[in-house]
Amino acid sequence: MNRRIVLYWVGRIVLLEAALLLMPLCVALVFREWNTALAFLLSALSSAVTGLILFFGSRPRTRQMFAREGFAIVSLAWVITALLGALPFVITRQIPHFIDAFFETVSGFTTTGASIVPDLSVLDHGILFWRSFTHWIGGMGILVFMMAFLPSRSDRPIHIARAEIPGPTMGKVMPRMQDTAKILYLIYIGMTLLEFILLMCGNLIPGGGMGPFDSIIHTFGTAGTGGFGVRATSLAEYSPYCQWVIAIFMLLFGVNFNLYFFLLVKRMGAALKSSELWLYLCTAFAATGIIAFNVRHLFGSVEETLRQSAFQVSSILTTTGFATTDFNGWPALSKSILLILMMMGSCAGSTAGGLKMSRVLILFKTIRNEIRHLLHPRSVTVSRVDGKKLDKETERGTLSYFAIYMLCFAVCFLLISVDGKSMETNISAVAACYNNIGPGFGEVGPASSYAHFSDFSKVVLSFAMLLGRLEIWPLLLSLAPSNWKK
Amino acid sequence: MKIVIAGCGKAGTSVLSSLVREGHEVVALDLSDSVIREMVNIYDVIGMTGNCTDCDVLTEAGIADTFLFIAATGSDEINMLACFLAKRMGAGHTVARVRDPEYTDQSIGFMKQQLDISVIINPEFLVAQELFNILQLPGAVNVETFSKRNFEMVELILRDNSVLDGISLQEMRKKYPASYLVCAVQRGNEVSIPGGSFRLQSGDRIGLTASPVEIERLLKMLGTMQAKAHSVMILGASRTAFYLAKNLLASGNAVTVIETDPERCHEFAEALPDAVIIRGDGASEELLNEEGIAGMDAFVTLTGKDEENVLISYFAQGRGVGKVITKINRDEFVTMAEKMGLDSIVSPKKTVSDVVTRYARALENTRGSSKMETLYKFMDGKAEAAEFKIRADFPYLNVPLKDLKLRDNALIGGIVRKRKVMIPTGSDAIQEEDRVIVVTAAGKVSDLADLIR
Structure with missing residues (x-):
């Protein structure tokens, strides 16, 4: 393991975080929150110092990088950015307990949106902005951000990108990783702006819009598929217009970004051929339909029933975690559907978490092949995805990912059961954190928070969030001591 | 692009x-x-x-x-x-x-x-030419030609107790006066463009530019001149071997080719009636001795297996063959072979990539004021020698070289003007239609004007 190059990259990331911390600093200054501004300044400075020490202290002898260095860089960078990102919460004393602050920051960067703050009114604008800004950065990935905008002569950036961009395979749209990263980020920025403008347009309709600050916060939350808002009731108090806009944009941010690139370069065919996209959309519509039928007695009008079910489905399926109603009170069928959607997640190459639709698709195809193989033991089968042969490596990778996914789920579930809460709470809390959603059912429903868990459980859940965001392997491999040998 | x-x-x-x-x-x-x-x-x-x-x-x-x-x-x-x-x-x-x-x-x-x-x-053809050039000047480990062979860059390795050990380039120029320029030195893994006060050491690999005549004069003065190879033994009847044998035979040398495969032997014998074709295992000491390996001027291993090439070259060198050239495909083997003391190494894939890289750079620079005609990478690819043809819109026409400030780690190694070769001095100036040979040790160059600050 080339430890120096790992530290060098982590140093660069920490320096980048110092720069990013200046954004909420400006927000705090705009809202005249002097203490918060000072806290951000202090955090930025400590990040800068840490970054400089790592950056100049490492001085890599060679730029050689392999898969293991990529894994180590990604997991270390995420843990350290979360640790440093927690500083503003602690310094302002708005979340005085460090473990709580760490949980909140991890939840932000991993775009989970699970909060330990029961009453959001204690957070001021600067802190609220930072919380949601971490969603936006974490959604597309902080290392990908750096790759796109800070050129560096790295031999094999692919190893880093693959560890950070979710999905069973890494699809490049341009030959050079830097160009790919840049295009993904430009699409991301463009869609973020569009949503912000649409939310602001709501102000033109009587009783429709939300203020600029709320719009920014919710746009960040949607773009990163995160879910941090500004009110304890999430989006319930906003107008139907805003709820529809956010529901649709959540769905859009759950689509593989490569498809948007194909649309931009007018290769409609390639985009529409994606079976993952169809599975994703069909799942969304089917779930909305069933839930709407199931909860029809709870709401007054057809529009409201549709809106509530569509919003909740979109929010859970894309692993965002906004809510317009307390779905904790819904019938069991609807809740079970939502729990299954939590696990499925959205498309690979999007900002969402979960297993990813493409993996679900591959798993189904594997099962079908297996059935055929059992009936005709001598048959030779080849799975196809999007008309192309599915290679054995990807199939094997998906199967083993599913296995480790379930295993980690079980371990986390077991560990937080120590707290003695109900089964529903435990399962949904792990599912919601592990798949980067946020709210679950029972005591962690959309109307409550994670504050009542013990410190131990909070650490376990933070770890689960990181596992889910980085798709398990990078973090697990970096924990293995053998990986760090020289 | x-x-x-x-x-x-x-x-x-x-x-x-x-x-x-x-x-x-x-x-x-x-x-x-x-x-x-x-x-x-x-x-x-x-x-x-x-x-x-x-x-x-x-x-x-x-x-x-x-x-x-x-x-x-x-x-x-x-x-x-x-x-x-x-x-x-x-x-x-x-x-x-x-x-x-x-x-x-x-x-x-x-x-x-x-x-x-x-x-x-045709990589094999290019490699055969490279081999032929080296065989013309066995004192050098590598020879690259510019401007239709009017100008050359040769690589020499300073052996232990070389006469150049410990002397600076200025002293070298006084002691061995000829028209040449030392334009790159590799010491260990470091490659640099040396200044006048640079002191050479045994073990250095140096790159020299000069016309073929001057290089021969210099090698004679240094006492490392070896006569052109007249009898060459080639191991392996590969395509490269075919082109090389053809070239050598055409210039009147004796060529022996050793090959195991009877069919290949037959084809060679048919196509090259003047060469001696031996069917047998080139790894057998008996056979090599029998065919008189000790009396050969040069021995070239061109089989498809790197391991075989390296080992048999090593054996041949031990038998006192004047010049041993080894073809190696895998980069990893090159360093190993160099450690074993094999210094003349050619690699077909490197030759191809040099040509394509040169072509790509010239394409990038179609509107530039100079056109890249040749590009060689040498010293593990850490240094490059490039030949530029100067166009009429070159911004520094007729400016004396002493007034041009070159980028660090770059050097003008020679100017060819209407087939006349000159090693430039400060008062010379670049003119239209000149061919300028530049040696650099850092960064890529696609236009000569980019090199000038």
Whole structure:
């Protein structure tokens, strides 16, 4: 393991975080929150110092990088950015307990949106902005951000990108990783702006819009598929217009970004051929339909029933975690559907978490092949995805990912059961954190928070969030001591 | 610049890695899944599995906006067909690897014109030329020629107790007056462009530019001159061996070729009636002794196996053959062979990647004030020697060189003016139509004007 190059990259990331911390600093200054501004300044400075020490202290002898260095860089960078990102919460004393602050920051960067703050009114604008800004950065990935905008002569950036961009395979749209990263980020920025403008347009309709600050916060939350808002009731108090806009944009941010690139370069065919996209959309519509039928007695009008079910489905399926109603009170069928959607997640190459639709698709195809193989033991089968042969490596990778996914789920579930809460709470809390959603059912429903868990459980859940965001392997491999040998 | 490379074998990979390092956008195309997976793992490229003569595959690779298409699959015909299709489908320039000796120069010229292929590369032929050049000057470990062989860059290794050990370049010029320039020195892993006060040491690998006559004069003064090789033994009846033997025979040398495969022997015997063709195992000491290896001026190993080439070269060197040249394909073996004391090493894939890289750079710089005509990478690729033809709009025409400030680690190694070679001094100036040879040890150069600050 080339430890120096790992530290060098982590140093660069920490320096980048110092720069990013200046954004909420400006927000705090705009809202005249002097203490918060000072806290951000202090955090930025400590990040800068840490970054400089790592950056100049490492001085890599060679730029050689392999898969293991990529894994180590990604997991270390995420843990350290979360640790440093927690500083503003602690310094302002708005979340005085460090473990709580760490949980909140991890939840932000991993775009989970699970909060330990029961009453959001204690957070001021600067802190609220930072919380949601971490969603936006974490959604597309902080290392990908750096790759796109800070050129560096790295031999094999692919190893880093693959560890950070979710999905069973890494699809490049341009030959050079830097160009790919840049295009993904430009699409991301463009869609973020569009949503912000649409939310602001709501102000033109009587009783429709939300203020600029709320719009920014919710746009960040949607773009990163995160879910941090500004009110304890999430989006319930906003107008139907805003709820529809956010529901649709959540769905859009759950689509593989490569498809948007194909649309931009007018290769409609390639985009529409994606079976993952169809599975994703069909799942969304089917779930909305069933839930709407199931909860029809709870709401007054057809529009409201549709809106509530569509919003909740979109929010859970894309692993965002906004809510317009307390779905904790819904019938069991609807809740079970939502729990299954939590696990499925959205498309690979999007900002969402979960297993990813493409993996679900591959798993189904594997099962079908297996059935055929059992009936005709001598048959030779080849799975196809999007008309192309599915290679054995990807199939094997998906199967083993599913296995480790379930295993980690079980371990986390077991560990937080120590707290003695109900089964529903435990399962949904792990599912919601592990798949980067946020709210679950029972005591962690959309109307409550994670504050009542013990410190131990909070650490376990933070770890689960990181596992889910980085798709398990990078973090697990970096924990293995053998990986760090020289 | 967008480049598509079809065929990721040895040559294809070497070209690909060189072009990626130059910062191009590269799409790699190959029939094999596992090869492509490997490429995508190692290099920053897009990989695609498919047949490069299939229009659908080419379309998906984005051939329409491709600037340069390179076909380096194992088959000459597929390469030519792929280039033809690529050109028709909108690729800007095409490069095909064609290496079957059956194709004569005329037929290649005809196909090139008819199929509209920009460059046809025959790596084995190029390597054979390189080998031939080295055999003309066995005192050097490597010889590269510029401007139709009017000018050369040779690499020498300073042996233990070399007369140059410990003397500075200024003293060297006084002690051994001739018209030459030491333009690059490799010591360990470091390559630098030396100044006048630089002191040479034994073990250094130095690059010299001069005209062939002057180099011979210098080597004579240094006492390391070896006569041209007249009797050459070649191991392995490969394509390279064929071209080399043909060249050597044409200039009146005695050539012995050793090969195990009876059929190949037969083909050689038929095509090269003047050469001695021996059927037998080249690894057998008995056979080599019997064929008089000790009396040979030079010994060249050209079998398909690197290991065999290295070991038999090592043996030949022990038997006191004046000049041993080894063909090595894998980069890892080169360092190992150098450690064993084998210093003249040629690599076909490097030759191909040099040619393609030069072509890509010249394409990038079509509007520049100088045109790159030749490019060689040497000293593990850490230094480059390039030849530029000066156009009329070169901004520094007729400015004395002492007034031009060159980038660090760069040097003008020579100027060829109407077949007259000069080692430049401060008062010389670059004129239109000159060919200027530049040596650099850092960064890439595609236009001479970029080198001047």
